[in-house]
Amino acid sequence: MNISEAARRSGLSSKTIRYYEDIGLIAPARRADNGYRQYDPSQLDEMCFLARARNVGFDLEECRQLLALQRDSGRESRHARQLVLEKSAKLQQRIDELVAMRETLETMARRCRGDEGPECAILDDLACGKGGSR
Amino acid sequence: MNISEAARRSGLSSKTIRYYEDIGLIAPARRADNGYRQYDPSQLDEMCFLARARNVGFDLEECRQLLALQRDSGRESRHARQLVLEKSAKLQQRIDELVAMRETLETMARRCRGDEGPECAILDDLACGKGGSR
DNA sequence: CTAAACCTTCCCGTCGCTGGAAGGTCAAGC
DNA sequence: GCTTGACCTTCCAGCGACGGGAAGGTTTAG
Numbered sequence: 001m002n003i004s005e006a007a008r009r010s011g012l013s014s015k016t017i018r019y020y021e022d023i024g025l026i027a028p029a030r031r032a033d034n035g036y037r038q039y040d041p042s043q044l045d046e047m048c049f050l051a052r053a054r055n056v057g058f059d060l061e062e063c064r065q066l067l068a069l070q071r072d073s074g075r076e077s078r079h080a081r082q083l084v085l086e087k088s089a090k091l092q093q094r095i096d097e098l099v100a101m102r103e104t105l106e107t108m109a110r111r112c113r114g115d116e117g118p119e120c121a122i123l124d125d126l127a128c129g130k131g132g133s134r
Numbered sequence: 135m136n137i138s139e140a141a142r143r144s145g146l147s148s149k150t151i152r153y154y155e156d157i158g159l160i161a162p163a164r165r166a167d168n169g170y171r172q173y174d175p176s177q178l179d180e181m182c183f184l185a186r187a188r189n190v191g192f193d194l195e196e197c198r199q200l201l202a203l204q205r206d207s208g209r210e211s212r213h214a215r216q217l218v219l220e221k222s223a224k225l226q227q228r229i230d231e232l233v234a235m236r237e238t239l240e241t242m243a244r245r246c247r248g249d250e251g252p253e254c255a256i257l258d259d260l261a262c263g264k265g266g267s268r
Numbered sequence: 269c270t271a272a273a274c275c276t277t278c279c280c281g282t283c284g285c286t287g288g289a290a291g292g293t294c295a296a297g298c
Numbered sequence: 299g300c301t302t303g304a305c306c307t308t309c310c311a312g313c314g315a316c317g318g319g320a321a322g323g324t325t326t327a328g
Contacts, residue, residue, distance in 0.1 A: 002305080002306075003305095003306075004304095004305070004306085013285085013286085014306090015285070015286060015287085016284085016285065016286090018307095018308095019284075019285060019286095023284095034292085034293060034294080034306075034307095035292080035293090035306075035307060036293085036305085036306055036307080037306085037307090045261060045262075048261065048262045049260050049261050049262070052259075052260045052261075052262060053260050054284095055235075056235045056238050056239055056242075056260075057232070057235040057236075057239070059283080059284085060283080060284070066257070066260065069254070069257060070257050070260070070261065072252075073252060074252060075252045075254070075257075076249070076250045076251065076252065077246055077247055077248055077249055077250075077251055077252065077253060077254035077255075077256070077257075078248040078249055078250065080246065080248075080254045080256045080257055081243055081246045081247075081248035081254075081256060082248075084239050084242055084243045084246070084256055085239075085243055087239055088236050088239040088240055088243065091232050091235055091236040091239070092236060094232060095229055095232045095233060095236065098191070098225050098228060098229045098232070099229060101189075101190045101191040101225055102191075102222050102225040102226060102229065104190045105190055105191070105218050105219075105221055105222040105225070106222055108190075108218055109215055109218045109219055109222065112211055112214065112215045112218070113211055113215075114211055114212040114214075114215035114216075115210070115211055115212055116210045116211075116212065117210065117211055118206075118207060118208060118209045118210065118211065119211060120203070120209070120211035120214045120215075121211075122211070122214045122215060122218055123200070123203060123204050123209075123211075123214055125186075126183050126186045126187050126190075126200065126204070127179060127182065127183050127186075127204065128179075128182045128183070128186060136274080136275075137274095137275075138273095138274070138275085147316085147317085148275090149316065149317060149318090150315080150316065150317090152276095152277095153315070153316060153317095157315095168275080168276095168323085168324060168325085169275075169276060169323085169324090170274085170275055170276080170324085171275085171276090188315095193314075193315085194314075194315070
């Protein structure tokens with residue numbers, strides 16, 4: 001299987017696969033006589049694994065750790081669980097930040113007439129200490 | 135007022151102020167005889183504005199538009215309102231994605247024993263089609 | 269007189285890729 | 299045999315929004 005098929009079946013792009021090889025996340029591929037990368041099913045499995053791990057929010061360093069666990073038959077599942085719980089907490093933190101931003105925006109929008117005139121509660125809110133309506 | 139005081143009072147860093155000048159987001163500062171940047175209150179106001187706009191999630195291109203509105207006495211407040219509502223919708227979209235990721239992680243964590251053994255529902259979940267527990 | 273705390277410009281690194289250039293290879297159709 | 303198009307390779311550049319740090323000039327306090 002060459003790279004574009006591996007890409008199609010894993011959900012990564014060919015560029016991403018090469019990049020992951022570059023940074024040592026996946027092992028260098030075996031090469032055909034013409035120099036093309038050749039993949040077997042076990043490498044495809046790792047690419048799928050990475051695609052899924054990325055999709056649930058892990059960064060590449062975390063993916064590296066997860067993949068190391070996946071490869072290690074003597075692993076302890078509590079390590080994987082810890083990574084997941086830490087990531088979940090970080091996501092929650094980020095979610096809270098975004099929710100706070102969104103609430104601020106919604107409040108601003110409610111206070112703004114949003115018409116053809118220049119008077120604008122939003123811009124007044126953003127400009128601190130200029131004698132706006134707060 | 136030189137750059138570090140402007141930074142302290144606006145909430146931006148000196149680096150960020152210089153960067154914003156570089157990319158044309160704020161006007162080039164007046165220079166003192168020694169070459170130091172000098173700021174007056176109106177420029178400080180713009181920096182505060184930018185710091186706030188960044189804090190509620192606007193990217194620099196959006197900040198540029200907001201600042202243009204802020205500077206334009208003939209603006210129409212509906213334009214600012216539209217930017218805010220669009221940003222709010224984008225944030226909501228991102229929040230939904232992060233919530234979905236977090237839910238996936240929590241589900242994985244619940245299904246994993248998290249002990250000293252190698253059997254791990256998390257890793258099985260991440261590895262697609264390898265005969266895991268789904 | 270010296271030390272520290274400013275300031276300047278410049279370039280590199282971050283993260284996770286994506287795009288594109290320049291070139292080699294392969295399979296199909298004429 | 300020839301062309302066309304779809305692959306593949308490597309390498310380099312860029313994104314956003316800065317931060318770090320080098321190398322050097324300036325100012326202020328003691």
